[in-house]
Amino acid sequence: MKGLTLGIVLTALFLCIAVLSFLWTPYDIEVFDIPNKLQTPSGSNWLGTDQFGRDILSMIMMGARTSIAVALLAVGIGMAIGVPLGLWAAARRGSFLDELIMRGNDLIFAFPSLVIAILITAVFGAGAVNAIIAIGIFNIPVFARLTRSAALSLWERDFILAARVSGKSAFRISWEHILPNITNLMIVQGTIQFSLGILAEAALSYIGLGAQPPTASWGRMLADAQTLTSIAPHTALIPGGAIVLMVLGLNLMGDGLRDILDPRIRVDRT
Numbered sequence: 001m002k003g004l005t006l007g008i009v010l011t012a013l014f015l016c017i018a019v020l021s022f023l024w025t026p027y028d029i030e031v032f033d034i035p036n037k038l039q040t041p042s043g044s045n046w047l048g049t050d051q052f053g054r055d056i057l058s059m060i061m062m063g064a065r066t067s068i069a070v071a072l073l074a075v076g077i078g079m080a081i082g083v084p085l086g087l088w089a090a091a092r093r094g095s096f097l098d099e100l101i102m103r104g105n106d107l108i109f110a111f112p113s114l115v116i117a118i119l120i121t122a123v124f125g126a127g128a129v130n131a132i133i134a135i136g137i138f139n140i141p142v143f144a145r146l147t148r149s150a151a152l153s154l155w156e157r158d159f160i161l162a163a164r165v166s167g168k169s170a171f172r173i174s175w176e177h178i179l180p181n182i183t184n185l186m187i188v189q190g191t192i193q194f195s196l197g198i199l200a201e202a203a204l205s206y207i208g209l210g211a212q213p214p215t216a217s218w219g220r221m222l223a224d225a226q227t228l229t230s231i232a233p234h235t236a237l238i239p240g241g242a243i244v245l246m247v248l249g250l251n252l253m254g255d256g257l258r259d260i261l262d263p264r265i266r267v268d269r270t
Contacts, residue, residue, distance in 0.1 A: 001256065003252045003255060003256050004252065004253060004255070004256025004257070004259070004260070005256075006249070006252055007248075007249045007250065007251070007252030007253030007254070007255070007256055008249075008253055008256075009249070010245055010246070010248060010249025010252070011246070011249040011250055011253055013249075014064050014068065014242075014245070014246050014249070015068065017060070017061050017064045018061070018064040018065040018068045018069075020061065021061040021062050021064065021065045022065070025055075025057075025058040025061050025062065026045075026046075026055050026057055026058050027045075027054070027055035027058045028058070029054050029055070029058050029059055029062055029214065029216055030214045031054070032052045032053050032054065033049065033052075033053030033054070034052065034053050035053065036049055036053045037049055037050070037051050037052060037053040038050070038051060038228065038231065038232040038235070039053075040232075040234060041234065045057070047060065047234070047238050048232070048234045048235070048238075050221070050224065050225070050235050051224065051225075051228060051232075051235070056221075056234070056235065056238055056239075058216075059216045059221055059239075060218070060221075060238060060239065060242055062215075062216035063216040063217050063218040063221060063239065063242070064218075064242070064246075065216075066128065066201070066211050066215055066216060066217050066218075067198050067201050067202065067217065067218055067243075067246070068198075069128075070128055070131055070132050070135070070197065070201040070210070070211070071135070071194050071195075071197030071198045071200075071201055072194065072197070073132045073136070074131075074132050074135035074136040074139055074197045074200075074201075075136075075139055075190055075193045075194050075197055076136075077132070077133075077136030077137075077139065077140070078136055078138075078139020078140050078142060078143050078193060079139070079143050079186065079190060081140045081143075081144075082139065082140040082141065082142065082143025082144040082146075082147065083143050083144070083147045083179075083186060085101050085140070085144040085147075086101075086143060086144040086145065086146065086147025086148040086149075086150075086151060087147055087148075087151055087174040087175075087178060087179065088101065088174075089101040089102060089144065089148045090147070090148045090151035090152050090155060090174070090178070091151075091155075091170040091171070091173070091174050092170070093152060093155070101144065101148075102145075102148070104141075105140075105141035105144050105145055106141075108137060108138065108140065108141045109141055112138070113134050113135050113137070113138035113200050113204075114134075114200070114203060114204065114207075116134045116137055116138060117130065117131060117134035117135075117204050117209050118209065120133060120134050121209050126208060126209045126210070126212055127210075127211070127212055128210060128211040128212075128215065130209070131200075131201055131204045131205075131209065131210045131211070134204070135197050135200045135201065135204075138200075139193055139197075142189070142193060143186070143189065143193075146185065146186075146189055147182065147186070150182040150185050151174070151178045151182060154177075154178055154181055154182070155178070159177065160173060160177055160178070163176075163177055184261035185261075187257060187261065188254055188257050188258045188261060191250055191253055191254035191257060192250075192251070192254045194250050195246075195247045195250035195251050195254065198243065198246055198247055198250070199243070199247055201217070201219065202217070202218050202219035202222070202243050203219060204219065205217035205218070205219030205220040205223070206219040206220065206222055206223045207223070208220075208223070218239045218242055218243050219239075219243075221235070221238075221239035222236055222239050222240055222243075225239070
């Protein structure tokens with residue numbers, strides 16, 4: 001429970017920072033203050049300034065908004081498409097449709113999100129929207145496979161057989177009986193994919209394929225600071241620390257939720 005509590009606290013902290021950035025930041029991140037560049041943390045700039053004199057705290061706040069938005073929307077795309085596909089494949093187990101969906105998942109898995117992002121960027125250009133699409137596409141087979149596996153284990157259960165005998169269609173059974181029983185699993189997996197989405201967004205921004213200036217991004221902050229680590233290490237340590245803490249919080253929360261929501265784990269520990 002301590003891990004879950006810490007995870008919730010860290011996640012809530014960054015969510016609050018992201019929400020606060022819509023209302024207030026200490027400084028405008030689009031204003032350069034070259035005379036005060038690479039300042040160490042001080043009373044006027046709590047986390048210091050970058051190579052353009054921009055306030056790093058303000059950049060971190062705006063970057064939290066970008067990272068959370070990209071990861072959240074990408075996970076939403078993966079769940080919105082992957083879960084129905086997985087339910088459909090499980091309901092048509094062994095059919096051509098099931099085989100088509102699973103082989104399509106294998107094809108997407110063959111191309112990591114970074115490669116998909118490069119392909120999309122080559123056609124449509126770099127940007128946060130394309131990063132969302134790339135990460136979202138990679139999330140689809142994750143949720144489809146997990147949903148199909150969980151659903152197949154339920155299709156032979158007595159209450160599902162009773163629903164089939166009563167004349168319910170495969171669609172109604174999937175919607176009314178299968179989906180409610182795997183929602184907990186989807187929540188846990190969604191939390192895990194959320195943390196991976198944060199990392200993926202940072203990686204894409206680091207190589208210039210994510211959010212573009214003037215939009216703030218933790219990954220691009222790291223990329224800009226890579227040549228400054230010897231003279232201003234805080235410019236790299238602070239955004240890197242933000243990524244680590246955000247991902248750590250989500251992973252701890254995901255593990256804690258799994259321990260609570262998975263009945264098999266509860267039984268093993270009692």
